[in-house]
């Protein structure tokens with residue numbers, strides 16, 4: 001099957017049900033190739049389930065998912081996909097060198113130079129036993145294995161979650177540097193929203209198994225506004241009666257002030273009464289994570 005080459009991961013009415021219910025349901029999205037997508041959502045939102053579907057470890061119950069047009073788990077998709085989760089699949093008895101040799105034997109198109117460069121940059125001796133490495137060093141070896149594979153798509157399911165902040169920043173820098181030049185598509189889940197701001201250019205936010213936000217990170221920030229002003233006493237939410245409620249992500253009244261985040265471009269009713277600014281990505285994501293309502297697309301985005 002062929003697919004749009006600008007799309008790395010495409011879901012069509014994708015659903016996966018477990019005995020406890022649907023982990024993902026009716027998901028439609030297209031994640032752009034060559035970009036870094038942040039996969040965000042609260043615990044149990046379906047992020048790991050999506051990664052497992054993308055690697056072929058799980059099969060959909062409904063709909064379909066395609067990796068560069070191929071079925072996840074098929075040889076065509078497997079060769080192009082590297083997956084790294086919090087529990088890294090490393091053999092503790094192997095030395096680092098044996099681990100890289102193992103990667104080379106498993107992958108025809110292995111990039112030994114890149115794998116070794118990543119290990120050496122962390123001052124990790126090639127003859128060290130994997131079981132004796134620190135968590136940060138083990139993460140670096142796991143990243144070396146992932147990048148050695150020359151992946152087109154790198155799936156990162158919170159692989160840095162167990163690292164201390166400094167090692168985490170260093171590992172993140174390593175990922176960014178390696179992907180920058182090679183046009184690798186990355187889909188990365190993280191609960192640390194502040195670190196996504198500079199790292200990611202696309203966002204997919206899941207909540208209760210459904211897509212709540214999907215789009216270019218900068219564009220999403222530009223098509224939302226955070227507004228603060230005097231609450232309108234004639235409405236329950238403090239917002240002006242003329243404001244289209246379809247775009248409201250969240251609104252709260254504190255004292256006489258109303259604070260709200262809206263999906264909105266263009267002038268607002270009573271424009272001069274509002275302090276208006278575009279939200280940061282972290283602010284935007286937090287608002288969507290807190291909110292139970294999904295605003296309708298802005299008219300120009302829907303057109």
Ligand SMILES: Nc1ncnc2c1ncn2[C@@H]1O[C@H](COP(=O)(O)OP(=O)(O)OP(=O)(O)O)[C@@H](O)[C@H]1O
Pocket residue numbers: 018019020022023041042043044045046047048049050
């Ligand atoms: N193998 C499984 N068997 C049964 N239920 C499962 C299985 N895997 C996931 N689930 C359920 O599917 C839902 C989504 O889980 P998933 O692990 O994908 O969420 P998540 O967004 O990755 O969460 P977290 O941020 O906590 O890692 C949860 O309700 C979970 O209990």
